[in-house]
Amino acid sequence: MDLAQGPHVLTWELTRACGLKCRHCRANAIPKRNSRELSLPEVLEVLDDIATRFSPPPLMVFTGGDPLERSDLSDILRASVARGLHTAVSPSVTPLLTKKVLEEWKAIGVKTVSISIDGPSAEVHDGFRRVDGTFRDSLARAREVRELGMSLQVNTSVCGETLAGMPAMGDLVKVLGVTSWEVFFVVPTGRGRVLPKLTAPETESTLQWLAQYSQTVSFRVTSIAAPQYRRLILENVPGAPYPKFPAIREAQGFAFIDHLGEVCPSGYLPVPAGNVRRSPLSTIYRESALFRQLRDPDLLRGRCGACEYKRICGGSRARAYAVTGDLQGEDPACPHVPEGAPERPLTVLPVHA
Numbered sequence: 001m002d003l004a005q006g007p008h009v010l011t012w013e014l015t016r017a018c019g020l021k022c023r024h025c026r027a028n029a030i031p032k033r034n035s036r037e038l039s040l041p042e043v044l045e046v047l048d049d050i051a052t053r054f055s056p057p058p059l060m061v062f063t064g065g066d067p068l069e070r071s072d073l074s075d076i077l078r079a080s081v082a083r084g085l086h087t088a089v090s091p092s093v094t095p096l097l098t099k100k101v102l103e104e105w106k107a108i109g110v111k112t113v114s115i116s117i118d119g120p121s122a123e124v125h126d127g128f129r130r131v132d133g134t135f136r137d138s139l140a141r142a143r144e145v146r147e148l149g150m151s152l153q154v155n156t157s158v159c160g161e162t163l164a165g166m167p168a169m170g171d172l173v174k175v176l177g178v179t180s181w182e183v184f185f186v187v188p189t190g191r192g193r194v195l196p197k198l199t200a201p202e203t204e205s206t207l208q209w210l211a212q213y214s215q216t217v218s219f220r221v222t223s224i225a226a227p228q229y230r231r232l233i234l235e236n237v238p239g240a241p242y243p244k245f246p247a248i249r250e251a252q253g254f255a256f257i258d259h260l261g262e263v264c265p266s267g268y269l270p271v272p273a274g275n276v277r278r279s280p281l282s283t284i285y286r287e288s289a290l291f292r293q294l295r296d297p298d299l300l301r302g303r304c305g306a307c308e309y310k311r312i313c314g315g316s317r318a319r320a321y322a323v324t325g326d327l328q329g330e331d332p333a334c335p336h337v338p339e340g341a342p343e344r345p346l347t348v349l350p351v352h353a
């Protein structure tokens, strides 16, 4: 598919309200809904645009905050499925997520449910999510998703606090019977700004481990906010083919709609390119200066700009922006030094406010 014409994955933050208080929350989620959230008629109008103007249409991921905080969530999911969109939900594990809710989603036609598990024990996961019992409940809901015959995706956030648990997490996702495991390399945005960051060598060794692990399992293993995973696959998996397409990353096969309708390159990169209340999403995705700029590898700077992998990787634009303030700067989590590039990262500015 032509990633300049439409996203492969569209993540939609329906609300920022959430009963959890996760330490890494990029959304700075809050207990109550914002009265200016997109209304149901506005959501339906955007779904019409998505279904008619993107071909093929993107995988829809409805998230939050906690999307279950919206009483019209079932109507939104039904409308998405009715428009022929592959529909996934990424709820928070709170008392709102019950087996009955999962059964309803199954009946509506939801294909995939994502459950976040950040560590292989209650101590790690509940400490991260800051609500006791969340680990136990997450395992229970994950098993129910499988029993109901929906695809189970587990999302794991990796940062300095969860890094040590990764090998045991790899064992846990195997036991849970996931369809895919998405490993999010935490970008210092929102509440996650104060979490211990991975160093570039730690990121590299984690991705190396992930590349090798992915060869031992039959489900999909992906990295979020670490597109250099593709370089690591090429370097660590004998015979891995050189990718034909660029990485799915910010504004390039991926887009994010926030709870107020702002369209951003990703949830980790909260810089709006337009608002669905004023312009169609399809127009913003294809034509906005920000999205076009982020898709152009020739505009990259620093080591990413000099890199032989820039057309298939391009670095995390979200991390470059969060750490250096430069949307086109090098990704500080990647230690790769291309020929002719400066050996050390360019000047790192204070974390962007």
Ligand code: SF4
Residues within 6 Å of the ligand: 227, 228, 231, 303, 304, 305, 307, 308, 309, 310, 313, 314, 315, 316, 330, 331, 334, 335, 336
């Ligand atoms: S230097 Fe940038 S483009 Fe090259 S592999 Fe690292 S993150 Fe990717």
